[in-house]
Amino acid sequence: NAGVTQTPKFQVLKTGQSMTLQCAQDMNHEYMSWYRQDPGMGLRLIHYSVGAGITDQGEVPNGYNVSRSTTEDFPLRLLSAAPSQTSVYFCASSPTHPPDTQYFGPGTRLTVL
Amino acid sequence: AQRVTQPEKLLSVFKGAPVELKCNYSYSGSPELFWYVQYSRQRLQLLLRHISRESIKGFTADLNKGETSFHLKKPFAQEEDSAMYYCALSLAAGNKLTFGGGTRVLVKP
Numbered sequence: 539n540a541g542v543t544q545t546p547k548f549q550v551l552k553t554g555q556s557m558t559l560q561c562a563q564d565m566n567h568e569y570m571s572w573y574r575q576d577p578g579m580g581l582r583l584i585h586y587s588v589g590a591g592i593t594d595q596g597e598v599p600n601g602y603n604v605s606r607s608t609t610e611d612f613p614l615r616l617l618s619a620a621p622s623q624t625s626v627y628f629c630a631s632s633p634t635h636p637p638d639t640q641y642f643g644p645g646t647r648l649t650v651l
Numbered sequence: 652a653q654r655v656t657q658p659e660k661l662l663s664v665f666k667g668a669p670v671e672l673k674c675n676y677s678y679s680g681s682p683e684l685f686w687y688v689q690y691s692r693q694r695l696q697l698l699l700r701h702i703s704r705e706s707i708k709g710f711t712a713d714l715n716k717g718e719t720s721f722h723l724k725k726p727f728a729q730e731e732d733s734a735m736y737y738c739a740l741s742l743a744a745g746n747k748l749t750f751g752g753g754t755r756v757l758v759k760p
Contacts, residue, residue, distance in 0.1 A: 571747070578660060580737055580752040581695075588746060596747060628695065636741050637748055638683060642695040 539564050544629050544643035551619040551650045559614040559646050561629030569632040570612040574625040587612055588635050619650045653678040655740050655751035663757045664728050672723040672754045674738030682740045684714055684721040689735040728758045
């Protein structure tokens with residue numbers, strides 16, 4: 539099993555550009571989530587999904603959209619990138635709901651200029 | 652809303668010394684508490700969960716409901732323990748994990 543995969547590993551955007559961060563898991567987990575990691579602020583939940591077709595907002599959802607058309611994929615879209623969205627983004631999945639043991643992807647380091 | 656606080660951003664200890672990472676949470680019910688760890692160039696991974704009451708890599712953590720704390724302890728730190736540690740909380744009726752701000756541990760030789 540590949541576990542949780544994320545692409546790209548690194549990305550540089552200009553303010554106002556849009557892009558999609560990809561996340562996929564091959565463990566048949568129903569629960570998936572996106573976090574951003576910022577120094578001193580830990581991991582903050584952006585959006586999560588408890589199954590295909592079901593998504594909900596986390597702690598910091600503004601400026602981000604998600605969809606869950608399949609169990610495997612959970613892409614995160616930045617609609618109009620801003621410098622405040624410079625961060626490391628982690629996708630995670632869990633076999634349980636509510637989540638306890640979460641399996642994390644390797645992360646995407648995003649810089650917005 | 653639930654909150655997790657890790658008061659120390661950085662802990663620096665010598666090899667063989669004890670290390671304790673503090674975690675306090677704000678929630679009046681019965682949460683589930685976890686410690687996650689991120690070693691250099693590795694993914695964030697679960698270290699231990701309070702419900703298991705187990706020791707992983709020499710680390711233990713006790714849930715103190717009276718003090719709403721879940722401190723992580725190891726009696727003799729090793730250099731390979733150098734990492735970023737996150738305390739996290741989950742509610743039985745909730746849909747998410749809430750993470751603390753993280754504590755970076757540096758174990759010096």
